Amino acid sequence: MNVTIIDVAKKAGVSPSTVSRVISGSTRISAATTEKVKAVMEELGYHPNLMAKNLVSRTTMTIGLLLPRNADEAFLDLFFSEVTRGILSQATRAGYDLLLKTGKSEQEELEAVTRLAKGRRVDGIILLQSRRDDTVIRYLLQEKFPFVLIGRDPERPDILSVDNDNVQGAYDVTRHLLELGHRRIGYAGGPLELVVSSDRYEGYRRALAESGIEPDPRWVFGADLIRQDSTAAVRALMEQPERPTALVVMDDLLAFSLLGSLSELGWSVPGDMAVFGFNDNPMSPVSTPPVSSVDIGVYQLGLQAAGLLLKSIKNEEIAERRVIVPHRLLPRESSQPPGS
Amino acid sequence: MNVTIIDVAKKAGVSPSTVSRVISGSTRISAATTEKVKAVMEELGYHPNLMAKNLVSRTTMTIGLLLPRNADEAFLDLFFSEVTRGILSQATRAGYDLLLKTGKSEQEELEAVTRLAKGRRVDGIILLQSRRDDTVIRYLLQEKFPFVLIGRDPERPDILSVDNDNVQGAYDVTRHLLELGHRRIGYAGGPLELVVSSDRYEGYRRALAESGIEPDPRWVFGADLIRQDSTAAVRALMEQPERPTALVVMDDLLAFSLLGSLSELGWSVPGDMAVFGFNDNPMSPVSTPPVSSVDIGVYQLGLQAAGLLLKSIKNEEIAERRVIVPHRLLPRESSQPPGS
DNA sequence: CTGAAAGCGCTTACAG
DNA sequence: CTGAAAGCGCTTACAG
Structure with a gap:
């Protein structure tokens, strides 16, 4: 017909x-x-008919994107859509399609990936996260199936990956705050099982150490604490005799919560507390006050990941197996010294 | 091998x-x-081998999602990721995959859709927006290819679609503000070429009319104006002798901008101006003050759209060709009367 | 420069 | 309950 x-x-x-x-x-x-x-x-x-073509040519002109299963954090909304746009842009340009996959558990993810790979459904896969001893990565490696990780797998530094230098990013932010004269600088983030989170914590710690500052453990608190009861967390923080005067915050969304609680408790930002976030949320420039942030180039992460994957699929020469997308500090009012 | x-x-x-x-x-x-x-x-x-299977069974077990081309508005970030999750959830449950497509122009979109349909690449398509005299919709209709629109096409009320009742939503918000005692209520949104935008404006206008209020044109201003220079827009608004005491705002992101400018100019919310937004941004509950909003159930829009499309693909009985996802008013501090 | 033939990996009437 | 055969719509050596 x-x-x-x-x-x-x-x-x-x-x-x-x-x-x-x-x-x-x-x-x-x-x-x-x-x-x-x-x-x-x-x-x-x-x-x-693309199916017929794919069958005989043993190639699908399609790449798969595996979504992290617990995508219920608001931060991921933004990350996901931006990174997808980057991937899609690069893929489309090269004539490739993008297939989305997700799984509710590691088991389901593995099944999904197996279907994609063994079923010759896609030519390569992009991963948005890695877990400790990740079975999906292990499977892909063993099958020699092309894939790229957006992020970092500490146990397998040799896989193809695209990432920010998160240690350096947090280091830069902390140094920036130190240079503004802050000595007692806190850190809000976590959980530390996430590589990105522990990397940023590490950068923070390192910058302080270089200045001979040993961070008080009470200056460091987790994202879950803030999400549960931001006001309680902030109150505990501000009641300390030696409370911090600045905070490095792992994500702008977290920073917004903190801003709200600080304001509720009568503290002013940046007067009583300077705040510097991460990931440059589209709302950060228009919030009250505008929140300083680090632009990590999410779109670029997606673009580069797709580019790297396509090279791998086509067996092209790959110069760097790990691509670092540069970050950029965007100081705004929430971290400005009073006088400026 | x-x-x-x-x-x-x-x-x-x-x-x-x-x-x-x-x-x-x-x-x-x-x-x-x-x-x-x-x-x-x-x-x-x-x-x-899925390709072989698809070829002979003349079915791909895949649905396509066409992304709107000018997806650079921050609002779409959230909408896109939520709606995708809803679609993916429903599709995965039914054993279907999801393919993402985009085009930089209407021409490119049409080519992409043609490839998907004629190339038997997918079994059906979900559209996230419709334009006046939309060529993509016309093509799909003419080819009798299964598709569902998330939104509304005023010119073709009979196509399969999933949407909110945006007229009713804005009507509800405006009534809510009227019941709180506001009489001079403004509207911020647009552009009115977007169906969702003109629908909300219509609901706003209708509620006022019912109360015998003729809105002053100076109370109504466009999103582009706010994005260009929010502070100027707010200043112009607040300098009017008969300035509004409440605003219906088409999207929470817009509301955040307005909040920032109001605060900058020394006005308080909700004291000097009540604000009620739309789309319940994850940041709305934690902003200062928390922003009242309308939850439009984006995830549900995706879920229902995929469900409807699958029925259409399988030639199942379809009771309603137009599915309305209910909305829900979430009054928060930004619209609370001073006393409460 | 072009064609006949085999084959990609599967499904599905048709027989038995 | 199971098999032989044809066919889905294309590509690609192999010949000429």
Whole structure:
């Protein structure tokens, strides 16, 4: 019922092989034949059946994106849509499609990935997170199936990955605050099982150490604490005799919560507490006060990841197996010294 | 090189047909045979080649999602990730995959959709927006290819669609503000070419009219104005002799901008101006003050759209061709009367 | 420059 | 309950 290559061949008075060659822009087809076949394709409204094409060419022109299963953190909303746009942009440019997959558990994720890989559903896969001893990564490695991780797997530094230098990012923010004269600087983030979180904590700690400052453990508190009861967390923080005057906050969303609680308790930002966030939420510039943040280039992460994956799929030379997307400090009012 | 159905058949001592039947859980295969074949599949690590399966079964078990091309508005970030999650959840449950597509122009979008439909790449498509005289919708209709629109096409009320009742939503918000005693109520939103925007404006206008209030045109201003220079827009608004005491705002992100400018100019919310937003941004409850909003159930929009599309693909009975996802007012501090 | 033939890995009437 | 055969719509050596 649908127009096939055979219909076109008949009508154009050539063989199916020839039509196929015209479609693929193959060599050595006469201009006359090419023109005739193209005209017939147009006339009949022919479009190649991608399934058939994929089956015989053993390639799908599709890459898979595995979504992290607990995507219920608001931060991930933004990350997800930006990174997807980056991936899609790069993939589309190269003629590739993007298939989305998710799983509710590690088991389901593994099944999904197995289906994609073994079922020849996609040519490569992008991962948005890695867990300790990640079975998905282990499987992909063992099958030698092309994949790229956005982030970092401390146990397998040699896999293809695209990431920020999160240690350096937090280091930069902390140094920035130190240079503004702050000595007692706190850190809000976590959980530390997440690589990104522990990396940022490490950068924070390192900058302080370089200045000979040993952070008081009471200056450091977890994201879950803030989410549960931000006001209680802030009150506990501010009641300390030696309370911090600045906070490095792992994500702007967290920073917004803290801002709300500080204001509720009558403290002013940046007067009583300077705040510097991460991930440059679109709301950060328009919040009250505007929140200082680190732009981590989420779109770029996606773009680069897709680029790297495509190289891997096509067996092209890969210069760096680990691509670092640069970050950028965006100081705004929430961390400005009073005078400026 | 990869294990095929033939390898399994040989090893199990049966025909390929039988293996195929075991895989599809077909009728009339003896328990003994089934067991034997399954054991061999397990042993050989067999996984069906999806391309081959799709080719012969003329079905892809995949649905396509077309992303709106100008997805650079921050609001869409949230909408996109939530709606995708809803779609993915429903699709995965039914054993379907999700393919993402985008185009930089209407022309590119049409080409993308043509490839998907004619190329038998997907079984159905979900659209996230419609334009006046939308060529993509016209094409899909003409090809009788299954699709669902999230939103509303005023020119084609009979297509499958999932949407909120945006007129009613804005009506409800405006009534809520009227009941709190406000008489001069403004509206911030637009552009009015977007159906969702004009629908909300219509609901706003209707509620006022019912109370015998004719809105002053100076109370109504566009989103672009706010994005360009929120403070100027707010100043102009507040300098009016008969300035509004409450604002219906088309999106929470817009509300955040307004909040910032109001605060900057020394006005208090809700004291000097009550604000009621839309789309319940995750930040709304934690902003200062917490922003009243309308939860439009984005996840549900995605879930229902996928459900509707799957019914259409399977030619199942469809009771309502237009599904309305209920909205919910979430009054917070930004619209509370001073005393409460 | 072009065609005939085999094959990609599966499903599905048709027989038995 | 099971098998042989044809076919899904394309590509790609192999010949000429």
